[in-house]
Amino acid sequence: MKGIKFDGNHSYDAYQLFLNSYSIGEAEPNTNLVEIPGVDGAVDFTEYFGGVTYKSRILKMQFTFIADRFGLNAAYAKLQNALNGRRVKIVLDDDREYFYTGRVSVGALSPDGQIGEVTLTATCDPYKYKTKVRTATCYGHTVGKGVGTVDSPTVTLIHASVTNTGGAPAVPTFNGDKAFYVTATERHAGGSSDTFLNESESLPSGKDTAISGVEIPAGATQEFGFCCVGEGDLTVTIKLQERSL
Incomplete structure (x- = not known):
């Protein structure tokens, strides 16, 4: 089952999560443009201290719990205890040669009958x-x-x-x-x-x-x-x- 690994634990095998979708945010450059009176445009100091640096990038991952309705709360608690607020190594099944590192936030559980949905958000380093x-x-x-x-x-x-x-x-x-x-x-x-x-x-x-x-x-x-x-x-x-x- 396609999914995502968090510190080596697969989302499906370890947490009964079915991956619906994920998005990888942009690595926005840290630009440093200084406007000087009397000068056209701006002076670009972005690479003054070396190469270009980047802001953190956001990974959003939307899952559905496979657990039945009687096990949703227990499965959600296990997920929170394992990942919420922790900095982890993240490996996408779609890109297994690389990994991201970031701090994970576990969103609210949205139950719907016998299933539930949850979104995980990771604030990651700009590089994989x-x-x-x-x-x-x-x-x-x-x-x-x-x-x-x-x-x-x-x-x-x-x-x-x-x-x-x-x-x-x-x-x-x-x-x-x-x-x-x-x-x-x-x-x-x-x-x-x-x-x-x-x-x-x-x-x-x-x-x-x-x-x-x-x-x-x-x-x-x-x-x-x-x-x-x-x-x-x-x-x-x-x-x-x-x-x-």
């Missing part, structure tokens, strides 16, 4: 999100670059490329099973070059970590290199939370 995961592994011959050494000849790098297919820049996080270093890799006709992004201190193991100033533009592909501190196998997982309107 998708998490992309990429794993790179090197077995048995990676040696870390060493403290204070940027281009040690003992370094053996493993590489992985990540493409941001979303509509906005996205910040990657890195998680290795050992402490490790990360490079930004550039390949060109004359060969390739690796620039260490965290040359002053290795990233810790077992933790999703972002590197200050590192992001992948919308539609771009970035290749990274990795080397562990010391010898042995190294596995690094790269996560990228893509955003799209």
Whole structure:
């Protein structure tokens, strides 16, 4: 049965709700237009501090309860206790690769004989999100670059490329099973070059970590290199939370 998931709980399976319709509100830009006396039009400061930002968007979802008339109140109470006022992850069956995050308001129950209708309204972030995961592994011959050494000849790098297919820049996080270093890799006709992004201190193991100033533009592909501190196998997982309107 087509529906919507709230924090992994499907509207039909968990709450006996039949989805009638839903609407996704616009992501309205936060514009900043300043009128100056003696100047035609207005000065546009919308992107003065960076890219365009957007206001929250509204998702409205209209459901019918499948419960019989004797179970309507109990089903409605269960729905309110689970969702009303809570910030949740929302996944539409029509767009399962992406998710929204927002705070849900459960509307009043409108009983009609043995059925009842209810509208859920979610005030969401302007973007919908998708998490992309990429794993790179090197077995048995990676040696870390060493403290204070940027281009040690003992370094053996493993590489992985990540493409941001979303509509906005996205910040990657890195998680290795050992402490490790990360490079930004550039390949060109004359060969390739690796620039260490965290040359002053290795990233810790077992933790999703972002590197200050590192992001992948919308539609771009970035290749990274990795080397562990010391010898042995190294596995690094790269996560990228893509955003799209």
